[in-house]
Amino acid sequence: MIFIISMQSKIKNDVKNIMEGKGGNSILSVVLLILSWFYGFGHRLRLNLYKIGILKTKSLPVPVISIGNITVGGTGKTPAVIMTAELLKETGRKVAVLSRGYKGKTAGEINIVSDGNKILMKPLESGDEPYMMASRLKGVPVITGADRYKTGMYAVEKFDAEVILLDDGYQHVQLKRNLNILLIDSNYPFGNGYLLPRGTLREPISYIDRADVIILTKARSQKSEVCKSRYVSEGFFDVNNNKTIALDEAKGKKGFAFCGIASPDSFKNSLKETGIDTRGFVSFEDHYQFTKEDIEGLINKARETGSEILVTTEKDAVRLMEFNTTPLSPPSQGGDEGEVFNLKNIAFPIWILKIKMEIFEGKEMLFSKIKEAIDSNF
DSSP: HHHHHHHHHHHHHHHHHTTTTSOOOOOHHHHHHHHHHHHHHHHEEEHHHHHHHSSOBBBSSSOOOEEEEBBOOOSSSHHHHHHHHHHHHHOOOOOEEEOTTOOOOOOSSEEEOSSSSOSSSOOHHHHHHHHHHHHOOTTOEEEEEOOOOHHHHHHHHHHHOOOEETTTTTTTTTTSSSSEEEETTSSTTTTSSSSSSSSSSOGGGGGGGGGGGGEEEOOOOOOSEEEEEEEEEEEEEEETTEEEEEEHHHTTTTEEEEESSOOOHHHHHHHHHHHOOEEEEEHHHHTTOOBHHHHHHOOOOOHHTSSSSSEEEHHHHHTSSEOOOOSSOOGGGOOOSOOEOGGGGOOSEEEEEEEEEOOOOOEHHHHHHHHHHHHOOO
């Protein structure tokens, strides 16, 4: 059993390295390349079937704005959705966010994460990204479900939504949209250039021409309007004392950082800009679900490095709101299947870095495009 687990871990690491262009087993690389050809053929066939009308595109009775990416992994969709929702609120329209609910355990057709006033689901039920959006967006319902048309109609009928914002919707061509916003990470724009599973591309690079607006740090497209963006640190939230810590107060604090996101380097860079003295850093896989044992190990490492605080991201904090321990005793002996803990059970100071996406070039153009898209339906 240990041998099998070890082999699975090695294969998983090899696949990750190959997808990120860091080398790996040559035979596995060829296998992944062949699979990527099949994936690419299937993707092109699907898009063409929609293009010629064999597969039908559905339309909602209100404007739809999509935010997505062309690669898997952290291009900043969640901060971008939050930023765009806030821009839409400035127009005076009622906004609702639709998400797939990736990694969420609730599998209903329509799942209301938030009604705009109150969060109605737990992080493990909704998925960390929908929960994070729900907690940051006041007055904006957040709904998850695989069928965006059904969830969109629900948002219109139950919440009187006047604009629908699709989270991770670039490849969701089943639903007609009025504006297609594409996010590209300028540090790793197209991965190693290969499609899944040989690389990180969800579709060929040429398909960026479906975008109306591209948000990135270095403009690369000639066809689409381009904005330049960056992450801006807003401060920290001290979980133990339930208060906000200004950046000036945080400067020089000795911290041990950890995260389970797709782009840990982005978190590292943000921490560096805040002036935190980062004594150690541990990265887990994306969407990692923490256990009590993980946190105890991090606390021990923090103490060993002389750190005063544990520091993590907002997205990771969502997953820390409820995490499980291993059973205290086997269920057959009457033990529980695991105790549920939350952030308040962590016996060590923990801070959450709060960031937002800021458009520093092309904001007027983006706002104009959004206004044009929603005004076209009124």
